Amino acid sequence: MTALGSVQGSPHTRLLGVGSYRPSRIVPNSEVIEAIDSSDEWIQQRSGIKQRRWATDEETVEMMSIEASRGAIEEAGIQPEQIDAVVVATVTHLLQTPALAPMLAHKLGTQRAAAFDISAACAGFCHGIALGSDMVRAGSARHVLAIGVERLSDITNPLDRGTAFIFADGAGAAVIGPSDEPGIGPVVWGSDGEQYDLITQTEDWRYAIQCASPHMPTLAMQGNQVFRWAAFEMAKIAQQALDRAGVSVDDLDVFVPHQANMRITDAMARAMKLPDHVKIARDIAEQGNTSAASIPLALDRMREDGEAKSGDIALFIAFGAGLAYAAQVVVVP
């Protein structure tokens, strides 16, 4: 029998560059409170959100992805043609098919890179990092571009008191490539499909279009149950990601959880007993919850503000609809 050829990848990987794009339109709480009969104070107390960014018509998922990706590619110091795979995490590319990734791979100037979208909602970016890192280690790609992009404002119900003030738009991207030292720790990931209905589109497209009053489905969430799962179950997953990377909370410099809700971030940090020196991402206050885009956006703000610097040890954890989650320790590029 003929033996098949095989390839070997790089033993280690790291983030070579990160980029992000914030939509131009700033929406303060005062713009969303009337429709939900709420107040700026209530929203801030409930979520830590002061304002969010919503995309304009020109700021499409494609446009925002390209802007974020260019930043990541530039920082990585590679040419687009060196990218072998493009992985896009999104739930708001509202064309069922084709995926967004092939068009982005083309417009960014890759040489027909492998390109596909993944659907892991708010957990998407960390799934993309995990896939990209494993592709580089396995030898199926040398450089992978992982993108998280959302226009959640398109699927937000402005009258829903539980979600109207939370969701927002934006994009983030990372280039993953080979490294001499480990720069991306082992992923800890999983799902809990028993809680499938905690965060979900209100109905499927066919029903929404064919029913008596056709409408856009929106995103609905059972806030208190999600809070409990995210704050407490995810703190355990975060600890497992640290353990698998051989890092203690004392070694950690930066904590970048998915920017779901400031209250979740605070409760997780308490449950994990993070020491005071660990800088915690709080981008949600100015940006809102951008699902798959929130971690790279939050990391970029911390880098701009000097809270995160190259070489820092950072913990990423992302969690959301599915329920699905993924966490890994990374070295900040």
Added chain:
Amino acid sequence: MATTEEIRADLAEIVNEIAGIPADDVQLDKSFVDDLDVDSLSMVEVVVAAEEKFGVEIPDDQVKNLKTVGDAVSFIENATA
């Protein structure tokens, strides 16, 4: 077996830690929402901390019935009896 007062005092400590409410204010007749200003997310945190502290399970569908501190203390007393 812990007394009602011991359970109340432990619960008061939890409410103090999570919501910053003086433990002495956390009395049996006080409503979490109306009197103590504990919002629903803080209530989730209180419930999780109480489950750990008292070794009980407080299902989501029971939480809405725990309107007063006394309701919560009774629930814990019954669950540990």
